[in-house]
Amino acid sequence: MTTTPTDAPESPRSDGSRDLGHLRRSRTDRHIAGVAGGLARHLDIDPIIVRVGLVVLVFFGCAGLLLYAAGWLFVPEEGSDSAIVRLDARSRSFVLYVVAALAVLAVLGGTIGHFDVPWVFFIPAIIVLVVLMTREQAWGGLLRMPGRMRREAGVPAASVAPEPAAYSSSDVPPTPTTPVPAPPPPPNPRRRGPVLFWFTLALIALAEGVLGLVDLAGASIAGPAYAALAVGIIGLMLVVGAFWGRAGGLIFIGFVAGIVLAGSLAADKWDLDAHSHTVTYTPTSMAEVRTDYHLGTGDLRLDLTRLSDPAALAGHAIDLSGHVGSIKVLLPEGIAASADARIKGPGHVEVFDEDSGGFHRHLSGAIAGTITSEPLYIDANLNVGEITVETR
């Protein structure tokens, strides 16, 4: 594929090509600007997967927002070669790859890393860039009308020749183009027949209702049977949709139902309550105070208020950790303490009357003591749940 910007107009999809320069926003499958629809069509996957993915990524460093905004600004609509910010195919690919790299950076920074992408700096820069390029458009510069406006004005899509200024400094010489109408997007041969999504939802609702009636009538129906029924219907309709009709969206709800099935099966067969428990440590002497406490799943309580000599805690360090559940540390009155609490996933942290809730929370706090001056160091880490450090 060694096309130049002055070759024949790019088709939205060429065989085997995943070049982002060929990416187009969808005109038909759109809720806002057709970015997700176009991306799904480009990747030949279900649009709902792209939409859900973008929405989820919004919560990870605003990466979804960044990707959508970039798609809106830089990707042309179907049947058009011009976007809001006009670039040739190669430059557009480069910009989109850079934006994708930034999005990855944002996701990493928002989850496993301990840094945030400075969007406060980027947003004004993007606004300034768009304003500058819009002005250049008014002066006949880099920008030109979006495809819809141009068509309304009666200008054919491919009849606008590339501006010499855009290539004057590059090694690609401007060559004259012949006005060739953009070819219509090729229909996806697999998008044929009736949409099965809503029919499947109705079928699931009916089947669940019937199963509920059977359950109420006295039959012994296991709890996970409801989720299993939904998964089975979705699987069946997907197999049907693989050959007949359009089964778009069913994979997503199949995954949701599958997760519900796995959870309900685990709760039903292994009784999660038996595995999650509360472990309370109430040392009465310093010999009983450990430096490490760990509990996989459940509630971990460390009550230091029963210590016979709380002043001995001065300078001591205690680490507490767990996966899912809660960690609660009770300190005796009058001792100095410094606490560092961190939750990697969703949860709530409370350290000496300061609290914080949400995702990836970290809270530090310290209190001065009347009995001791050197603090007791508490370090608590949890993946999901709640951490509380307080005095009593």
Place this chain on the structure above:
Amino acid sequence: MSDETLYLPDESSDRPERETGWHPVNVGHLVMGLVFLCAVVAWALIQTDTVSGHDLRWLLPLPWVIGGAVGLTAAAVSGVRRHGVRR
């Protein structure tokens, strides 16, 4: 069939006279459909205690192996058919 075709414009005369819901196999949907169906079978085996203990670990990869194998076969067959038509 031929009557309908006569009234169509020339450029669409190569299209089928009436579009049906049948289409080339969508391997992604086929694979995931089989995975979900096999997951239900796995659930039934666990729920009825047909499979228990350490044997449970064999049930986890089974849906993916079945779905993947059928998907690969379908992709190979449909690819050979398309290849044959184009050449």
